Amino acid sequence: MSTVEVLASVDIVALRLAPDAQHLQVLLRRRQREPHAGQWALPGVIVNGRIADTTLDGAAQRALCEKARVVPCHLEQVGTEGNAFRDPRGWSLSTYYLALLNPQQQIEDEQLAFFDLVSVIERKVLLPFDHNLLVERVRERLASKTLYSSLPLYLLAQKFTVLDAVGAVQACLGQAVNNTSLRKRLDRLRELGWVRDTGEKNQPRLGRPQQLYEHTPQGDRVFMFDRSLLPEGA
Known part of the structure; x- marks a missing residue:
């Protein structure tokens, strides 16, 4: 990746109520490629023009379909984070979304799993890039709008x-x-x-x-x- 390129992505913070209905869980996907292959991370996609995403919302829908494998009850854009240090490949930015899921939402892909939201926010579960920060930002938005x-x-x-x-x-x-x-x-x-x-x-x-x-x-x-x-x- 050259120094003049910026890597753009869309990442999804998908939340559901845990079965006990007392706390929230966030959906994570095990990365298949470097960097950080094998680590749990937010499901997301690269936006680079080679895929026909005409809007950020369109890219978010692709991330939900291809990576998260869920259909949300609600989806909204929260913000964008970017700098030269969050990705080892170089300058990058992520536009991240909040997705709210039905509590009966099930997953059938062994590369996907729900994790306790508080554990991610408190860094007990460490995610690559700045995904812990993105989850924290989404939690702040959710609490504020609640x-x-x-x-x-x-x-x-x-x-x-x-x-x-x-x-x-x-x-x-x-x-x-x-x-x-x-x-x-x-x-x-x-x-x-x-x-x-x-x-x-x-x-x-x-x-x-x-x-x-x-x-x-x-x-x-x-x-x-x-x-x-x-x-x-x-």
Whole structure:
């Protein structure tokens, strides 16, 4: 690679709720080629003009299809990181995306695996390039938008309870939330058609039956609330 070339890539930070619904997991892929062959990294693709990616979003869709092997419930561009040191091949930049997955998302490729998100952020799982940093940046975006939007609902199964929604929000924020405040948000979303009462209930092993809801987004954008979920100073 010559000193005048810049290596451009698109990388995907794909998240799902863990089976216990109390924390998030990030999807990683074992690299097949150098540099860093054999290491776990974010699934991504090179954007170099030899593949017919006409947009960054198109390249992100290719990365999801070819490398991550998943179909997200939500996808958004988060940012771009670039410098002369992140890749041993020379100057490079990565445009990275947040993808939210259904909690039942399964993978059938032995080169793919879910890892605990906090372990990656805390560098207990070391990734090549600056992928730990990219994961951290995406987590910051997710937590920030959780305060003002319906984004965590894209992590839930098709039918969910209020407690499921509470678990998703707390996993995104990394802290507890007031159940009453979240119930009010769900009521607001239901009034506007973003959440539907299915008329069904589930029966947990312990406790009372719980009402089942369905997330019914109105368009491609998440719903934005006019105030934070947490009180000021929290």
